Amino acid sequence: xxxxxxxxxxxxxxxxxxxxxxxxxxxxxxxxxxxxxxxxxxxxxxxxxxxxxxxxxxxxxxxxxxxxxxxxxxxxxxxxxxxxxxxxxxxxxxxxxxxxxxxxxxxxxxxxxxxxxxxxxxxxxxxxxxxxxxxxxxxxxxxxxxxxxxxxxxxxxxxxxxxxxxxxxxxxxxxxxxxxxxxxxxxxxxxxxxxxxxxxxxxxxxxxxxxxxxxxxxxxxxxxxxxxxxxxxxxxxxxxxxxxxxxxxxxxxxxxxxxxxxxxxxxxxxxxxxxxxxxxxxxxxxxxxxxxxxxxxxxxxxxxxxxxxxxxxxxxxxxxxxxxxxxxxxxxxxxxxxxxxxxxxxxxxxxxxxxx
Amino acid sequence: xxxxxxxxxxxxxxxxxxxxxxxxxxxxxxxxxxxxxxxxxxxxxxxxxxxxxxxxxxxxxxxxxxxxxxxxxxxxxxxxxxxxxxxxxxxxxxxxxxxxxxxxxxxxxxxxxxxxxxxxxxxxxxxxxxxxxxxxxxxxxxxxxxxxxxxxxxxxxxxxxxxxxxxxxxxxxxxxxxxxxxxxxxxxxxxxxxxxxxxxxxxxxxxxxxxxxxxxxxxxxxxxxxxxxxxxxxxxxxxxxxxxxxxxxxxxxxxxxxxxxxxxxxxxxxxxxxxxxxxxxxxxxxxx
Amino acid sequence: xxxxxxxxxxxxxxxxxxxxxxxxxxxxxxxxxxxxxxxxxxxxxxxxxxxxxxxxxxxxxxxxxxxxxxxxxxxxxxxxxxxxxxxxxxxxxxxxxxxxxxxxxxxxxxxxxxxxxxxxxxxxxxxxxxxxxxxxxxxxxxxxxxxxxxxxxxxxxxxxxxxxxxxxxxxxxxxxxxxxxxxxxxxxxxxxxxxxxxxxxxxxxxxxxxxxxxxxxxxxxxxxxxxxxxxxxxxxxxxxxxxxxxxxxxxxxxxxxxxxxxxxxxxxxxxxxxxxxxxxxxxxxxxxxxxxxxxxxxxxxxxxxxxxxxxxxx
Numbered sequence: 019x020x021x022x023x024x025x026x027x028x029x030x031x032x033x034x035x036x037x038x039x040x041x042x043x044x045x046x047x048x049x050x051x052x053x054x055x056x057x058x059x060x061x062x063x064x065x066x067x068x069x070x071x072x073x074x075x076x077x078x079x080x081x082x083x084x085x086x087x088x089x090x091x092x093x094x095x096x097x098x099x100x101x102x103x104x105x106x107x108x109x110x111x112x113x114x115x116x117x118x119x120x121x122x123x124x125x126x127x128x129x130x131x132x133x134x135x136x137x138x139x140x141x142x143x144x145x146x147x148x149x150x151x152x153x154x155x156x157x158x159x160x161x162x163x164x165x166x167x168x169x170x171x172x173x174x175x176x177x178x179x180x181x182x183x184x185x186x187x188x189x190x191x192x193x194x195x196x197x198x199x200x201x202x203x204x205x206x207x208x209x210x211x212x213x214x215x216x217x218x219x220x221x222x223x224x225x226x227x228x229x230x231x232x233x234x235x236x237x238x239x240x241x242x243x244x245x246x247x248x249x250x251x252x253x254x255x256x257x258x259x260x261x262x263x264x265x266x267x268x269x270x271x272x273x274x275x276x277x278x279x280x281x282x283x284x285x286x287x288x289x290x291x292x293x294x295x296x297x298x299x300x301x302x303x304x305x306x307x308x309x310x311x312x313x314x315x316x317x318x319x320x321x322x323x324x325x326x327x328x329x330x331x332x333x334x335x336x337x338x339x340x341x342x343x344x345x346x347x348x349x350x351x352x353x354x355x356x357x358x359x360x361x362x363x364x365x366x367x368x369x370x371x372x373x374x
Numbered sequence: 375x376x377x378x379x380x381x382x383x384x385x386x387x388x389x390x391x392x393x394x395x396x397x398x399x400x401x402x403x404x405x406x407x408x409x410x411x412x413x414x415x416x417x418x419x420x421x422x423x424x425x426x427x428x429x430x431x432x433x434x435x436x437x438x439x440x441x442x443x444x445x446x447x448x449x450x451x452x453x454x455x456x457x458x459x460x461x462x463x464x465x466x467x468x469x470x471x472x473x474x475x476x477x478x479x480x481x482x483x484x485x486x487x488x489x490x491x492x493x494x495x496x497x498x499x500x501x502x503x504x505x506x507x508x509x510x511x512x513x514x515x516x517x518x519x520x521x522x523x524x525x526x527x528x529x530x531x532x533x534x535x536x537x538x539x540x541x542x543x544x545x546x547x548x549x550x551x552x553x554x555x556x557x558x559x560x561x562x563x564x565x566x567x568x569x570x571x572x573x574x575x576x577x578x579x580x581x582x583x584x585x586x587x588x589x590x591x592x593x594x595x596x597x598x599x600x601x602x603x604x605x606x607x608x609x610x611x612x613x614x615x616x617x618x619x620x621x622x623x624x625x626x627x628x629x630x631x632x633x634x635x636x637x638x639x640x641x642x643x644x645x646x647x648x649x650x651x652x653x654x655x656x657x658x659x660x661x662x
Numbered sequence: 663x664x665x666x667x668x669x670x671x672x673x674x675x676x677x678x679x680x681x682x683x684x685x686x687x688x689x690x691x692x693x694x695x696x697x698x699x700x701x702x703x704x705x706x707x708x709x710x711x712x713x714x715x716x717x718x719x720x721x722x723x724x725x726x727x728x729x730x731x732x733x734x735x736x737x738x739x740x741x742x743x744x745x746x747x748x749x750x751x752x753x754x755x756x757x758x759x760x761x762x763x764x765x766x767x768x769x770x771x772x773x774x775x776x777x778x779x780x781x782x783x784x785x786x787x788x789x790x791x792x793x794x795x796x797x798x799x800x801x802x803x804x805x806x807x808x809x810x811x812x813x814x815x816x817x818x819x820x821x822x823x824x825x826x827x828x829x830x831x832x833x834x835x836x837x838x839x840x841x842x843x844x845x846x847x848x849x850x851x852x853x854x855x856x857x858x859x860x861x862x863x864x865x866x867x868x869x870x871x872x873x874x875x876x877x878x879x880x881x882x883x884x885x886x887x888x889x890x891x892x893x894x895x896x897x898x899x900x901x902x903x904x905x906x907x908x909x910x911x912x913x914x915x916x917x918x919x920x921x922x923x924x925x926x927x928x929x930x931x932x933x934x935x936x937x938x939x940x941x942x943x944x945x946x947x948x949x950x951x952x953x954x955x956x957x958x959x960x961x962x963x964x965x966x967x968x969x970x971x972x973x974x975x976x
Contacts, residue, residue, distance in 0.1 A: 417805065506945040596794050
């Protein structure tokens, strides 16, 4: 059991800063997800924790050990790779047994532990088969079994589910979470899929261009994004963004955009170019009260809700997520408003969140 | 991957590699140097590593028109015609081999024509020592009046090159995704168009590599050339062999000159295709 | 299907389009070539071996049919048997030597480092050189007072004059050396291709599991390299058994018969002694000796290829 600490960790490849000085503390037993678009540095960070890449700056601690210079094999880690990395020429049994064989565990002990782990992940009946003959889900479990069998203090996972089909992915997600619940080890999980991050993480670490954008619990990151990037990354469909200007008003501020203007009393947000963000589920269709007119340009029924695209006169449509029962047709004229407590404002230049 | 544990590793590596590089280059170096030496410098003790009086006379001797003579005491080696002969025989033979062999490789890869074992059967042809086929070939060619003709030798080289061509092109053809061809056909392209516009461009480098490789093979071939030709056709390796066995007082200079001439184009070509050679040599066994 | 032009031309082209016709197009000339060239040859070979024919005695269709006499003579010809044994022995020495050499070289050249390109280019050079040239080039080097002996003297600290070309064992070593020198390049190519094709992630997984460099090599890389090693051994031994150029040009199969490979001897029997039937008979015996080997080689190649498509890369 061990927590992880990254201190000013950086990695430079030639002229590119893949990881640009990140600090992160992961308490023992936490399920942490590193999430971000391709190239954001999450896999590089994971590889540095594993020891497969040497940091160009900074340090890594696992437990009380400063492991920055340690060989991967000495760090007592379990790692699952995107391609699963099963040894194609060995049977499932030999694959799972391999880490034990390296450590020269007695054959009888190996037999016992492999079978035990095989039962835990339900691959006991596959032990004599070869990786090429396994299905996607079965291969996944074998990869998991191979990491479990050495009882590591930390589990690293590099997009392990991306090669699976949607249904299998959801199943395996639950499996992995269950595993975490049983073992209570530290899990560091890398993915580019925000839904995976939201459902699996105790805490999410959002990365972009080599830097950490925000760290927090899933709902926090979702509801309280630190900047425009984080806000736009989570949520399907993505948050609506409206570009405009903030003006200071007596008692608060006023946001003015192309076809929109609203007062934000009680908020001292400064003035200048700003971006207003509001999630589709917080855009309401109303018939009275402060609202703006719009025409329905597109309807996408989801089953449990409906997405409505509203042309309100601005540069692009707003997306609203409304109740499935609402009767709407393209061309309808409706008025909409926002849930005031759910509006977020960002600095147009830096993308940073503006708040009092 | 880091080489953490062994700080001296780069040094050891370079030492070992340099050693073998030296072994590799040594004979080549010596040959090139000898080709520029005058007769007096050929055999000295201690051997001269660099000609004190470099000269082109060996090259001149060898490249002026005329026919080689091999009588004791009066050997001269003329290489102009043999160069031409080698070019004709190897060039044409390899070209046709590549054309036919690639088409065949494509046909087998896409349609399975000839059966699953076809490439293996073809390969076993190449595995037979040429001396075995040389004996009947002579008799056969004499009867067909193909002995000592360009056509005869070209046909033989064609037959012996095909196995290599097929196997190498197989690797390259298998790299072209079938979907591309299917997409083109759905768009209305005829099979020929598909070959021309999709398969050919994507296997172009493979074709070049294969051609150069079998060209090198045929250019270097000795045994079959010796058995199947006499005076009309005479490739470079034949000349070298005649010379070597004919004389006692060796004419090293001109020999070295020929060696250098014979080698130079091939080395240059080989250098160019280096990168691609790797792919062709997988014999379909490379994991993608 | 696009519309054709004139009906006649369109008809032909469309007929060629049909898969059944299209796929056989290259096969017809190739199979024709093999049928015309190789099949009659083989039959002729068998027939000739059953005759007792010397070229000097007129046309072959007039020669006396003597059945298996030539075979008997061949099997009693100790020189032939020695040549056969010698050829296999040479191959048995040269091929493992090359394999070890190349393994080391390819492993050293695996990761990119400064100058790697240059080294690989140099290592591939010998392959491009005409073997006949290699043969006499080395004969130049290996004369008693030649540069090779001079180098040896340098290393040994005293004057070394190994008579490479005129003594039994040194001559054999020289011929084997020529083969190794030249064909290490090809084997190097195959190995480099193979090493490059090793899947990366299983190896990284093993590193994370704590496997030492040696363990990774022995348990993972080596088994995965089996197909490559198989190919290299097959290719190399195929060519080694045909050895002709080096003995001819380096030592003229001398001294005595020290380096007379079976190809050289058969050449002599057929062309210098003109005993064509005997040569034919011996060729057949050689073919039988090699055929076993060919069958095994093909079987191995097939198996490794099949295993690869089954295993895939997980």
